[in-house]
Amino acid sequence: MPSTPATTPDFEARHGFTGGSGQNQLNPIFAREGEATDFPLDEIPRGESLPGTAYQVVHDEAMLDGNARLNLATFVGTWMDPFAQKLYADTADKNMVDKDEYPQTAAIETRCWKMLAKLWNAPDAPDAPGTTGAIGTSTIGSSEACMLGGLALKRRWQHARRAAGLSTEKPNLVLSSAVQVCWEKFCNYWDVEPRYVPITDEHRVLDGHDLDKYVDENTIGVVAIMGVTYTGMYEPVAEIAAALDRIQTQTGLDVPIHVDGASGAMIAPFLQPDLVWDFRLERVASISTSAHKYGLVYPGLGWVIWRTVDDLPSDLVFDVTYLGGHMPSFALNFSRPGAQVLLQYYLFLRLGWEGYYKVQKASQDVAVYLSQAIGAMPAFDLWNDGTDIPVFAWQLAKGHTDKWNLSHLSERLRLKGWLVPAYPMPDDLSDLVVQRIVVRNGLSRNLAESLVQDITDAVAHLDALESPMPLDGQVTAFTH
Numbered sequence: 013m014p015s016t017p018a019t020t021p022d023f024e025a026r027h028g029f030t031g032g033s034g035q036n037q038l039n040p041i042f043a044r045e046g047e048a049t050d051f052p053l054d055e056i057p058r059g060e061s062l063p064g065t066a067y068q069v070v071h072d073e074a075m076l077d078g079n080a081r082l083n084l085a086t087f088v089g090t091w092m093d094p095f096a097q098k099l100y101a102d103t104a105d106k107n108m109v110d111k112d113e114y115p116q117t118a119a120i121e122t123r124c125w126k127m128l129a130k131l132w133n134a135p136d137a138p139d140a141p142g143t144t145g146a147i148g149t150s151t152i153g154s155s156e157a158c159m160l161g162g163l164a165l166k167r168r169w170q171h172a173r174r175a176a177g178l179s180t181e182k183p184n185l186v187l188s189s190a191v192q193v194c195w196e197k198f199c200n201y202w203d204v205e206p207r208y209v210p211i212t213d214e215h216r217v218l219d220g221h222d223l224d225k226y227v228d229e230n231t232i233g234v235v236a237i238m239g240v241t242y243t244g245m246y247e248p249v250a251e252i253a254a255a256l257d258r259i260q261t262q263t264g265l266d267v268p269i270h271v272d273g274a275s276g277a278m279i280a281p282f283l284q285p286d287l288v289w290d291f292r293l294e295r296v297a298s299i300s301t302s303a304h305k306y307g308l309v310y311p312g313l314g315w316v317i318w319r320t321v322d323d324l325p326s327d328l329v330f331d332v333t334y335l336g337g338h339m340p341s342f343a344l345n346f347s348r349p350g351a352q353v354l355l356q357y358y359l360f361l362r363l364g365w366e367g368y369y370k371v372q373k374a375s376q377d378v379a380v381y382l383s384q385a386i387g388a389m390p391a392f393d394l395w396n397d398g399t400d401i402p403v404f405a406w407q408l409a410k411g412h413t414d415k416w417n418l419s420h421l422s423e424r425l426r427l428k429g430w431l432v433p434a435y436p437m438p439d440d441l442s443d444l445v446v447q448r449i450v451v452r453n454g455l456s457r458n459l460a461e462s463l464v465q466d467i468t469d470a471v472a473h474l475d476a477l478e479s480p481m482p483l484d485g486q487v488t489a490f491t492h
């Protein structure tokens with residue numbers, strides 16, 4: 013069924029969409045050429061079309077993507093308030109890389125990463141008490157931020173090895189088998205051997221156990237994840253740091269940590285302020301986050317911060333001119349949107365610490381409500397409960413049924429518009445399939461109650477089947 017036309021003749025007249033043919037006078041607009049006919053899909057159309065027509069066609073196709081707010085698979089923000097939307101529209105033309113042309117946006121970027129450095133307890137500069145000794149930058153998301161964090165680890169290790177006259181042929185990075193795919197890419201693109209520590213039922217996250225079997229003189233660093241993508245659980249950064257301290261005592265190897273705080277770095281400071289995971293731990297050299305996850309900004313924005321300027325080797329940093337002076341730049345991209353940085357600053361001012369606390373707490377309350385309701389259903393066993401980041405996963409209770417699996421439940425929930433993915437866990441638990449919910453700002457308690465009802469109904473339907481659901485064509489893969 014067509015949606016309400018997003019533009020009206022009045023809107024079009026006010027915005028100068030007057031077209032020569034008079035077609036824009038037609039009402040309903042779906043009868044226009046282009047809407048009543050067809051656009052080619054794989055070549056640029058020969059002629060022009062009215063802006064209202066092109067708008068409506070693109071708008072309607074995007075509508076087929078479904079409702080982003082019901083997408084419980086994504087960590088990425090799907091709601092911002094009307095002031096943020098206005099600011100976004102006002103500043104969509106700014107290119108973040110043009111620091112000389114948009115010096116105020118550049119200054120705001122610096123303010124933002126300094127605020128984050130403080131939030132993550134970076135030490136002051138030794139020669140300037142009260143000012144941060146950290147250095148940071150915005151990125152397009154956590155993936156770029158992790159690449160930059162990883163590159164700095166690699167370059168520091170190379171410098172130290174060369175200075176000692178040692179080989180730099182075989183760098184390796186130690187990380188959990190449950191890392192997000194950006195770390196596999198980092199290792200692949202920059203020729204670093206990934207040393208995956210498998211997760212098991214006993215060690216559900218990387219916790220420092222057996223770390224000495226993976227770390228050696230070629231280890232550029234260890235990645236600790238605050239909010240594992242598969243389940244939302246925190247890796248205990250302090251325990252990983254303590255294991256590395258023991259390794260240093262025994263072997264002399266001084267191995268730094270990069271914290272991939274894609275989600276958790278914007279949750280833990282508010283909801284678990286006493287948890288020590290950040291620059292309070294000396295071993296933590298750098299921290300990254302996705303501003304577009306629990307930073308609450310629309311995609312794509314991320315941040316990465318190094319504890320001190322020495323943790324970011326200067327030969328990775330380029331100089332850009334800025335206000336007639338110079339500004340350090342470390343990035344993979346050149347051009348990228350500046351508006352998101354302004355949106356982040358808007359949120360820091362708008363919400364402050366207390367506002368962030370309230371928003372994150374509301375998401376966590378909904379996650380805990382949902383995990384309790386789902387955990388109480390006989391069909392399921394919880395894997396975790398959403399009290400780290402507001403994300404949790406569950407598995408099918410052993411022996412509950414042989415007629416359906418979690419992918420069937422996922423398909424059934426799609427009928428109601430909910431996207432709740434089911435997927436296998438990584439090594440060594442790849443036989444285990446879990447289902448996960450990511451609670452974000454905008455999933456209200458009321459919506460969550462509807463979801464519980466829909467899950468209850470779906471399970472009742474599946475349990476009542478007389479024969480097993482077919483398994484052919486089931487999609488069990490999910491991109492993390």
Ligand SMILES: Cc1ncc(COP(=O)(O)O)c(C=O)c1O
Pocket residue numbers: 087152153154155156158192194237239240241272274275302314492
């Ligand atoms: C732990 C972790 N690291 C990195 C990423 C990549 O983040 P982005 O999508 O911002 O590039 C994700 C995304 O889900 C993640 O969960």
